[in-house]
Amino acid sequence: MKTSTKTRLSGSSISLILIVAVGLAAIIISLNWPLTSKLLPMILGSALVLLGAIKLLDEARKKGKVAKAEQPAVSQEGENEDTWKGYPQAGAWVVGYLLAIIVFGFIFASTFLAFFYTKIHGARWAAAIITTVITTAILYFVFQRFFQIDFYPGILINWITGQRIF
Amino acid sequence: MLEAFGHAWLNFLDPNFLLFVFLGLMAGIVVGVIPGISVLFGYAVFFPFVFYLPAEEALCFMMGMLAVSNNGGAVTTVLAGIPGDSTNVATLLDGFPMAQKGEPGRALGISMMASVMGDVYTVCFALLMIPLAYNFVMSVTSSELFFVIMLGLVLISTLSRGSMVKGLISGALGLLLSLFGSHIVTGVARFTGGSTYLYEGIPLVPTMMGLFALPVMIELSAGGGTISVVKQMKLKGYREVWHGVTETFRYWRVNLLSSVIGYCTGIIPGVGAAVSQFVCYGIAKQTSKHPELFGTGYPEGIVASESANDAKHGGSLLTTLALGIPASSTMALMLGAFLILGLKPGPEMLTTHLDLSFMMIITILVAAVVAAIIIILSAPWLTKLCFIPARYMVPLTLIFIFIGAYNELEVLDWVTMVIFAGIGIAMDKFGFNRPTLILGFFLGNMFEKYFWLALMSQGPLFFLRPVCLVLVILSIFFLGLAPARNAIGRRLQRRLAA
Numbered sequence: 251m252k253t254s255t256k257t258r259l260s261g262s263s264i265s266l267i268l269i270v271a272v273g274l275a276a277i278i279i280s281l282n283w284p285l286t287s288k289l290l291p292m293i294l295g296s297a298l299v300l301l302g303a304i305k306l307l308d309e310a311r312k313k314g315k316v317a318k319a320e321q322p323a324v325s326q327e328g329e330n331e332d333t334w335k336g337y338p339q340a341g342a343w344v345v346g347y348l349l350a351i352i353v354f355g356f357i358f359a360s361t362f363l364a365f366f367y368t369k370i371h372g373a374r375w376a377a378a379i380i381t382t383v384i385t386t387a388i389l390y391f392v393f394q395r396f397f398q399i400d401f402y403p404g405i406l407i408n409w410i411t412g413q414r415i416f
Numbered sequence: 417m418l419e420a421f422g423h424a425w426l427n428f429l430d431p432n433f434l435l436f437v438f439l440g441l442m443a444g445i446v447v448g449v450i451p452g453i454s455v456l457f458g459y460a461v462f463f464p465f466v467f468y469l470p471a472e473e474a475l476c477f478m479m480g481m482l483a484v485s486n487n488g489g490a491v492t493t494v495l496a497g498i499p500g501d502s503t504n505v506a507t508l509l510d511g512f513p514m515a516q517k518g519e520p521g522r523a524l525g526i527s528m529m530a531s532v533m534g535d536v537y538t539v540c541f542a543l544l545m546i547p548l549a550y551n552f553v554m555s556v557t558s559s560e561l562f563f564v565i566m567l568g569l570v571l572i573s574t575l576s577r578g579s580m581v582k583g584l585i586s587g588a589l590g591l592l593l594s595l596f597g598s599h600i601v602t603g604v605a606r607f608t609g610g611s612t613y614l615y616e617g618i619p620l621v622p623t624m625m626g627l628f629a630l631p632v633m634i635e636l637s638a639g640g641g642t643i644s645v646v647k648q649m650k651l652k653g654y655r656e657v658w659h660g661v662t663e664t665f666r667y668w669r670v671n672l673l674s675s676v677i678g679y680c681t682g683i684i685p686g687v688g689a690a691v692s693q694f695v696c697y698g699i700a701k702q703t704s705k706h707p708e709l710f711g712t713g714y715p716e717g718i719v720a721s722e723s724a725n726d727a728k729h730g731g732s733l734l735t736t737l738a739l740g741i742p743a744s745s746t747m748a749l750m751l752g753a754f755l756i757l758g759l760k761p762g763p764e765m766l767t768t769h770l771d772l773s774f775m776m777i778i779t780i781l782v783a784a785v786v787a788a789i790i791i792i793l794s795a796p797w798l799t800k801l802c803f804i805p806a807r808y809m810v811p812l813t814l815i816f817i818f819i820g821a822y823n824e825l826e827v828l829d830w831v832t833m834v835i836f837a838g839i840g841i842a843m844d845k846f847g848f849n850r851p852t853l854i855l856g857f858f859l860g861n862m863f864e865k866y867f868w869l870a871l872m873s874q875g876p877l878f879f880l881r882p883v884c885l886v887l888v889i890l891s892i893f894f895l896g897l898a899p900a901r902n903a904i905g906r907r908l909q910r911r912l913a914a
Contacts, residue, residue, distance in 0.1 A: 262846040269585055276592055279607060287604040290864050294592045298585060305581045333845055336638030341838070344634060347814065348834050352827065360815045371640070371807035381808060385815065393819060402827050 260313070266306045273298030343367065355404030357394070361386045417547065417770065424774035427472060428782060436473040440480025441783040445791060447481070448488020455485040456851075459749040460629035461813075464621050464820040471757045472775060478753055479733075479779040482746055483535065484787035486725040490527040491795050495520050503725045506693035510710065510717030517713050524795060525660020526715050528788040530671060530722035533664065535784035537675035537723075538730030542777045546766060549738040559870035559878040561739075561762075563887035565863050568741040570891045573852050580898045586849040590856020591863060593618055600861075601868065613828050620752055622821040622829040623857065626836025627843075627850050628749075629817045634841060637810045657792050660715075667719045670700045678724030682731025682743060696724035729780050737765040737773050740862065745851030751858050 259267075276295030280288040343363075350359035364385040369378040393399045403411075427433045447458035458481050466474040489504040494511040507527055514523035556564070569591075573583030596607045597617035608614040664671065674696035681692035700720035701710045710717050732743035733750075740761035742748035754761050765773050821833040843850050870878040879888060 261842075265842060265846045265848070269589070272589070272592075276607075283599075283604050283606070284602050286868065287599045287602045287606060290867070291592065291595055291606065294588050294595070297588045298592070301581050301585045301588065305579065305585070308581070336640070337634065337841070340634040340637035341841075343637060343810075344630065344814070344834060344837065347818070348830055351818070351830065356818070356822070360818075363815065364811045367811040368807050371805075371810075373807050381812075385812060389815070389819075399819070399822070401822070 260309070263306060263309055266302045266309070270299050270302035270306070273300075273302060351402060351404065353405050355407055356401035357386065357389055358404065360389055420770035421543070421774050423771040424778055427476075427775050428778070433473060433476060436469065436477045437480045437779055437783055438786070440477035440779075441484045441787045441790070443477075444481035444484035444783070445488040445787055448485035449491050455482055455746050456628050456749065457632050458485070459746065459753075460625050460627075461817060461820055463624060463749065463753065464822075466753065467756055471759060472772065474753065474757055475772065475776055476779045478750060479776045480783040482750070483726070483729060483780040483783040484791075486722070487528060487531050487784065487787045487791055490531070490722060491524065491791060494523045494527060495795065503693060504721075506697040506721035507718055507725075509697065509721075510712070510714050512713075513711065514713030514715075514718070519656060519660075519713070521654065521656030522660035522663070522715075523713070523718060524792065525657040525662075526664050526718045527660075527722045528792055529661045529664035530667075530719040531726045532784050532788050533668075533671050534675045534678060534723035534726030535729070535781045537672065538679055538727045539777055539781045541676075541679045541727075542730040542734060545734055546770075546773070549734055549766060556739075556883070557870070557874075557881075558866045559874055559881055560883045560887065562863065562866035562870050563879070563884050563891070564739055564741055565859050565866065567887050567891050567894075568739075568743075569852070569856060569859070570894050573849065579847055580895075582847050583849045583852050586843065586852040587856040590853035590858075591860040592856075593623075593853075594857045594860020595864070600865070613826070618857075619826075619829055619832060620756065620857075622833035623836050624749065624752065624854060625817055625821045626833040626838075627840040627854060629820075630814075630833060630837035631840040631844060633810050633813050633817065634837065636806050640806050654792070663715055664719055667716050670704075670716050670719050671723045673703075674700065674720045674723035675727035678727030679731040681724075682728035682733075683735050692724045692728055693721040696720045726780075726784060730777060733776060733780075737761055737776075740859075742855060742858070745854065748851060748855045748858055752854075755858070 273295040276291050276298070280291040280295070282288075283291075347359060347363050350362055353359075354362070361382055365378055365382040368381050369375070373381070389401075394401060428437075443458055443462060444455065447455055459478065462477070462481070466477055469477065486503050490507055490511065493504040493507045494515050511523045511527055514520070514526075569587045570584075573580065573587045594617070596614055598605050598608075598615055605615060677696050677699065678692045681695065697710075697717060697720045700716050701707045704710065704714075704716055706714065706716075728744075732747045735741055735743040736747040736751055736754075738761070740751065742751045751761060759765065759769060759772070818830060818833075821829050840850055842848075843853065874881070878884065
């Protein structure tokens with residue numbers, strides 16, 4: 251059990267490894283470009299690799315000190331398990347909304363979001379329905395009709411009407 | 417110059433123009449009042465809609481919002497003890513205790529009047545500084561501009577909160593992201609992966625909405641409940657407010673000194689109002705006849721922090737207008753607005769568009785005066801915004817954010833926004849610096865352009881020009897400052913422990 255906590259990478263360390271990877275990718279991708287185009291990407295890529303590695307080593311050193319002092323393993327940014335509480339669900343709502351837009355179109359997806367979000371988070375039926383109706387009405391009459399914003403109709407409508415999907 | 421100043425005032429006779437100032441300040445009050453939602457969020461949300469407006473109206477809307485967000489933040493700070501904005505934290509030290517002692521109106525009156533006076537001073541300083549800035553800007557070449565951008569990035573990376581290395585990583589990442597798309601000189605499509613969507617670079621609006629607006633709503637959704645943790649906020653009669661307003665003038669010295677310091681700190685990139693308010697508060701305490709009363713609801717403390725907050729706007733606007741270097745994260749977004757509206761910060765803003773520059777400065781003053789009146793009259797109702805449950809706030813704002821990101825009627829903009837929201841949340845959680853990333857993203861193209869111009873016109877030793885050398889030394893100094901400070905702190909701690 252003790253060994254697993256020691257070897258487990260913190261979120262901050264993973265993010266730094268990703269930064270180093272991004273830097274390396276920038277260097278590798280830009281290798282074949284003319285000098286004028288590749289100079290800055292290569293400098294910035296190298297800077298990312300260097301800074302990422304420095305910070306990663308610094309975090310490893312600090313983590314080592316903390317482990318020696320037998321204190322709970324929390325990174326210096328105060329990152330811990332609790333800071334992510336509720337985020338997967340909140341993120342899922344956003345991603346779900348995005349997918350719903352792509353499939354059903356903006357107006358329908360927004361109507362679904364207004365209704366299901368309010369209802370699932372504890373609103374009464376009447377409140378959820380009123381919020382949904384007002385939201386849909388504003389989107390349709392104010393944005394679509396008045397401002398004439400041509401909202402994305404969604405794959406479904408595009409497929410039915412035989413239009414370009416994206 | 418006087419002609420441009422007069423012309424700028426003429427705009428305020430146009431009802432259409434005044435309407436946008438009013439809308440901007442109302443939006444600023446709302447984002448200021450709601451804790452956790454800053455003017456950055458407001459800019460990100462309203463950014464796409466602003467582009468449909470003429471430049472004057474768009475800029476006065478944005479300036480109006482910026483100028484009054486502090487004032488809005490003072491409402492929740494004073495009445496509920498929740499800083500509406502990070503720039504109101506020092507106001508909390510004396511504003512809330514005064515409210516707890518049964519004088520919330522007095523505290524609100526002092527904070528509003530101190531803010532207005534801070535804005536009056538900032539306009540005066542700006543008028544004095546523009547001719548000086550003009551001479552300075554006209555003498556700089558591409559090599560100096562390159563190093564000025566570098567210094568700006570270093571300052572924002574090193575002086576803002578969190579780890580300096582992570583700040584620098586954020587800046588470098590922002591610069592790298594700005595290089596996506598077709599290269600102006602060679603036409604090479606960089607980092608596009610063959611996608612035509614990325615050929616003109618990563619779109620600005622979805623990036624900004626993803627980094628700043630969407631994470632706020634995800635955070636609120638994750639936390640649930642309401643924004644405010646306090647049950648209610650109470651404000652008694654308006655006579656008490658008026659007493660606070662008049663009382664501010666008794667502390668005119670603190671008011672003036674804090675405004676000067678606030679203005680000067682505003683000029684320096686990276687030193688935000690969050691820093692200047694505490695500097696001013698500390699100085700006011702040290703120079704006060706009654707330092708022991710600070711923190712107990714003493715008016716001088718409120719005057720110091722609120723004056724500094726507002727005076728800062730003029731200073732940071734000057735750096736942004738004259739050099740194109742945003743002095744703060746909000747100014748970084750303002751710079752983005754300039755670019756999209758077809759305005760080029762730098763000498764042009766002090767010559768061809770001098771009237772626009774004056775107009776923005778005057779907007780700060782007009783908006784602050786009007787906002788102070790509105791806030792005082794409507795404070796009891798404004799505070800109710802903090803009690804809107806997340807279940808209504810989140811979906812409605814989310815829809816609004818998605819409409820904003822649909823600027824180019826491109827579905828992939830939404831995907832970009834959601835990706836950047838993930839990046840924004842991760843950056844926030846792991847101690848990276850989002851404003852530095854967006855600053856690098858805005859300045860990346862200019863950074864590259866000035867680099868090549870300097871190299872081609874002055875050769876590889878372009879950094880040996882006197883001003884460039886000073887800027888390089890300053891950059892190295894600020895890079896070394898934080899590690900040196902930490903090393904000294906550690907040594908002192910060891911000595912104390914021994």
